Amino acid sequence: MTRTLEKEKIKGAPESVYYLPDFITPEEEQILLDKVLSAPKPKWVYLKSRRLQNWGGIVNEKGMIAETLPSWLSDIFPRFQETGVFDGLDATHRVPNHCLVNEYLAGQGIMPHKDGPAYLPTVATISLSSHCVLEFFKVPEVDKETEDEHKQTQEPEFSLLIQPRSLLVLKEDVYNKYMHGIQEITTDDLSGGNIVNLAEAFPEGLSHDRMELERRTRISLTFRIVQKTLRANKILMRR
Ligand SMILES: O=C(O)CCC(=O)C(=O)O
Numbered sequence: 571m572t573r574t575l576e577k578e579k580i581k582g583a584p585e586s587v588y589y590l591p592d593f594i595t596p597e598e599e600q601i602l603l604d605k606v607l608s609a610p611k612p613k614w615v616y617l618k619s620r621r622l623q624n625w626g627g628i629v630n631e632k633g634m635i636a637e638t639l640p641s642w643l644s645d646i647f648p649r650f651q652e653t654g655v656f657d658g659l660d661a662t663h664r665v666p667n668h669c670l671v672n673e674y675l676a677g678q679g680i681m682p683h684k685d686g687p688a689y690l691p692t693v694a695t696i697s698l699s700s701h702c703v704l705e706f707f708k709v710p711e712v713d714k715e716t717e718d719e720h721k722q723t724q725e726p727e728f729s730l731l732i733q734p735r736s737l738l739v740l741k742e743d744v745y746n747k748y749m750h751g752i753q754e755i756t757t758d759d760l761s762g763g764n765i766v767n768l769a770e771a772f773p774e775g776l777s778h779d780r781m782e783l784e785r786r787t788r789i790s791l792t793f794r795i796v797q798k799t800l801r802a803n804k805i806l807m808r809r
Pocket residue numbers: 670672680685695750790792
């Protein structure tokens with residue numbers, strides 16, 4: 571049965587958040603993990619609390635010098651299309667042209683942030699290997715510096731338990747008006763943080779002895795559409 575985004579709304583979360591458990595199979599998860607982990611060493615960019623790979627090009631303000639995504643990433647596009655992940659965007663932009671791979675060891679995370687105007691406001695994330703808790707903070711329209719100060723003192727407005735093999739889709743309002751982040755901790759307490767999708771994340775039910783979840787290494791694949799792209803040959807000609 572085809573699952574569509576419309577059926578995957580979460581009670582207690584804004585309209586534009588969708589969570590699809592078991593979007594890929596364990597076999598597909600293993601293939602993706604093997605591909606990520608066998609990428610050439612220079613493909614990894616090391617940050618203080620995670621490492622990442624850019625596929626499709628490097629995004630900057632001027633635009634992205636687009637490279638075709640490898641087939642091990644674009645093989646999932648038909649499933650995105652069946653599910654309607656990128657529907658509603660203008661017709662020239664229905665498939666992602668960029669994939670950011672993030673790897674978090676247990677205890678690593680990402681500061682609350684907005685993904686920003688370089689991308690169209692639909693982002694689709696597939697998770698591999700470990701869960702995480704993604705926290706959402708609503709921000710008034712303020713400049714970047716203020717946002718940074720804002721986050722630490724605030725409780726999240728809502729959180730999502732993101733299980734391995736799931737797909738998370740953030741669109742419109744939640745993309746534009748909320749920041750999202752992952753705390754730098756090794757164990758998640760599922761009874762805190764206002765996690766609104768526990769029923770979806772544990773379809774078989776949640777017993778009390780499972781209120782704490784220990785993190786393992788998590789790899790996430792975040793597919794996005796970069797609006798401004800440049801062709802490599804044009805850049806060379808301008809030099
Ligand atoms: O790993 C994730 O699920 C979130 C990644 C993220 O927010 C980003 O790269 O902008």
